[in-house]
Amino acid sequence: MNKFLSLCLSVSLSTALLANDVATPTKKEPTRLESYTKLQKVMAAVELLYVDDINLSTIVDKAITGLLHELDAHSSMLNQDSYKEMKVETKGEFGGLGIVIGKREGALTIISPIDDTPAYKAGVKAGDIILKIGDKSTLNMSLSDAVDIMRGKVGTPIDITIVRKGEPKPIKMHIVRDVIKIQSVYAKTINDDILYLRISSFMDMKISEDLKKYIKQYKDKTKAIILDLRNNPGGQLSQAIETVDLFVDNGVIVSQKGRDKNENEEFKASSFTTVTDVPMVVLVNEGSASASEIVSGGLQDLKRAVIVGKNTFGKGSVQRIIPITDDGSEAIKLTIAKYYLPSGRTIQAKGIVPDIDVFAGKVLVQEESEFKLKESNMIKHLEGELTKVGGASNIDTNTTSEDANKTIITDDQLLEDNQLNTAVGILKSLMLMSK
Secondary structure (H helix, E strand, C coil): CHHHHHHHHHHHHHHHHHHHHHHCCCCCCCCHHHHHHHHHHHHHHHHHHCCCCCCHHHHHHHHHHHHHHHHCCCCEEECHHHHHHHHHHCCCEEEECCEEEEEECCEEEEEEECCCCHHHHHCCCCCCEEEEECCEECCCCCHHHHHHHHCCCCCCEEEEEEECCCCCCCEEEEEECEEEECCCEEEEEECCCEEEEEECCECCCCHHHHHHHHHHHCCCCCCEEEEECCCCCCECHHHHHHHHHCCCCCCEEEEEECCCHHHCEEEECCHHHCCCCCCEEEEECCCCCCHHHHHHHHHHHCCCCEEEECCCCCCCEEEEEEECCCCCCCEEEEEEEEEECCCCCECCCCCCCCCEECCCCCCCCCCCCCCCCCHHHHHHHHHHHHHHCCCCCCCCCCCCCHHHHHHECCHHHHHCCHHHHHHHHHHHHHHHHHC
């Protein structure tokens, strides 16, 4: 028995030593030819032996899609349909649900809903995770596949199931596809002296031009500006740079750095393009991404604006569209660099941290008895009471016209938006200090 144990120990020791000897040599890096040959063998095996008949063109497309999907969340394959659709999107009008999606920790995540679109009206929020599209699970689904499924004929419905932070169970939403028309920029006034500028997207190539027009239009009365970038998914880098340049007269706005030195570039502000120097607040949230993070982060680093709201999405990488077919009908979207803000910090996966963290929703106000009234609202209250008991009223009350509502933000509207209300309070303080 002892001889048997000794023999087993001897064999085990010899095997371990042999394994160490085998593992000692450093693994040789395969040559480029060997790597290409390996890929070719895999595609040939799939073409010849896979259970379903797949042509070589489809195999190549799947190989490209898988490769880009494994690189990062933003690199992707653009087939003929998706490439054509992307070109349409940059013109500011396209068909779909009206959401911008991305990948966060492998989950299909809504970066932001676009203002006044079917998804926005259905109640979709930034940060929602899409669990199912129709009956299909999104687990391991690529961005391009998700977009293809959600696109469809205008007027047709689709159900999406989302997971939302704070909700005990998934939420199913019924959304009808529509033509998405984006009004990228609009302006309103608050208390006559604060100019509210909303940018819903940087897709349009006239963002800075429209901003400049509104700033000049209201310049005589404007003592402060609120720039609202909430749920802005980004867009054109040039428009983000030109937007910052309207408010600052010197310094680096943003820089991009990649492996290829030729891709490294700095974009600086110019005093010739500055149109205003009034106090500013920028509103951001979880749906602010890419170009909107460049704007908010640049204005923050250059000490030009106070950033209010919630931490942004964190998409700070540069993608290049590279055609891969002779006729230019297909392309790949490849990450080639990262953005860096004036301070040298990166946006990628970190986002912009607001100077003042403010939750979204209504302003918290103390509930008062309906009979605790001021003289200014007594008439309206009594008129309402008469209506309850069926009485008629011949009191002529002043009402705000519909046109005015489109260009003015009222006190009641401010109470519905805690972040905007906070921004107004900050600007009032800054205006007082400047006096």
